[in-house]
Amino acid sequence: METSNAQTTDWPGLMPAMAECVARLGETGFDEALLALLRQAVGIEQCMVFAFDESDEVDCLLANNQRAPRMAGRLAELYTGGLFRQDPNYQRLRQLMAEEGEQSDTEITPMQAEAMPEAYRSHLFAFPDLVDKVSLTLPGAQSVYYLNLYRGREAGLFRPHDLTRLDALAPLLASLMRHHYAQARPLSQRPSVEEAAVLAPLSERERQLCLYLLRGHTLKSAAAELDIALSTAETYRKRAYAKLGVPSKARLVALCRRR
Structure with missing residues (x-):
């Protein structure tokens, strides 16, 4: 008889995944922590x-x-x-x-x-x-x-x-x-339907950064709004652009407008 993950995983085994979700609240990595918990649990x-x-x-x-x-x-x-x-x-x-x-x-x-x-x-x-x-x-x-x-x-x-x-x-x-x-x-950073569709593959923080860029912020001012280091913002931008297949902010804007 085939046994699923949910059958073989006891509750104490879920505690580290739960703790990781709590630790990542409001931060990059929360989405990944939530997915890991749900995959392990069900x-x-x-x-x-x-x-x-x-x-x-x-x-x-x-x-x-x-x-x-x-x-x-x-x-x-x-x-x-x-x-x-x-x-x-x-x-x-x-x-x-x-x-x-x-x-x-x-x-x-x-x-x-x-x-x-x-x-x-x-x-x-x-x-x-x-x-x-x-x-x-x-x-x-x-x-x-x-x-x-x-x-x-x-x-x-x-x-x-x-x-x-x-x-x-x-x-x-x-x-x-x-x-x-x-x-x-x-609420001020809510994406349009087109932006949400384009940015869907990104992590939470990558989406936030792209939304600030789409609203006219520079990378430096976006980092300040997100209360993160400029080097961290550069990392988020690099990852986001790689996932979306765009080389620049101009192409990001064009991609969202085209959708």
């Missing part, structure tokens, strides 16, 4: 994090596909470009965004294949060869965070013990994401 192949706001816009905060890294940005672009309105959870996300008062609890929703329109299923599941999905809805102060976890054919469907473990992790995941993304992505 054996995911793909992870997407979106933020919904009251203007009915969607911001892609994290897009990662372990098997096909380049595919993640493309899927994020399709989703934020309009397919999010065909998401079976869309109306619930809108409802949570409209509610006022204290943050409500995290909601876990297994895949609803029967409720997916054909175009949505074809582009976001059949094309990347994904077979199962679990969504966590995390209402925040100004956005509803939407964590989507996927498995492909090799890993197979999420099992009951995977969902039980995810349910136990949900309060921690909600706290981590609310704190990290609230401080890491102030």
Whole structure:
């Protein structure tokens, strides 16, 4: 009988990954730490994090596909470009965004294949060869965070013990994401749909730096805004440009405008 990662990993074994997420709050490396925790805990192949706001816009905060890294940005672009309105959870996300008062609890929703329109299923599941999905809805102060976890054919469907473990992790995941993304992505730095699609493959800090550059900052002033050393900003810029395949700020701007 085949045994998944989630079956063989005990709770004490998850503690180092949890601690790394806490240590990386608000810093570069948080996305990678979060992915490592989720892979160890429930054996995911793909992870997407979106933020919904009251203007009915969607911001892609994290897009990662372990098997096909380049595919993640493309899927994020399709989703934020309009397919999010065909998401079976869309109306619930809108409802949570409209509610006022204290943050409500995290909601876990297994895949609803029967409720997916054909175009949505074809582009976001059949094309990347994904077979199962679990969504966590995390209402925040100004956005509803939407964590989507996927498995492909090799890993197979999420099992009951995977969902039980995810349910136990949900309060921690909600706290981590609310704190990290609230401080890491102030409203003034929110990307447009086009920018979000282009920058989706980048780490959190790489995206932040590129957004400052796109807003007219120099590398030095962007480093000051991010409260990091100029040499660190140079490293983030080099990594971001390499991932995006652009040699300069001018090409970065052109890439975002073309999208």
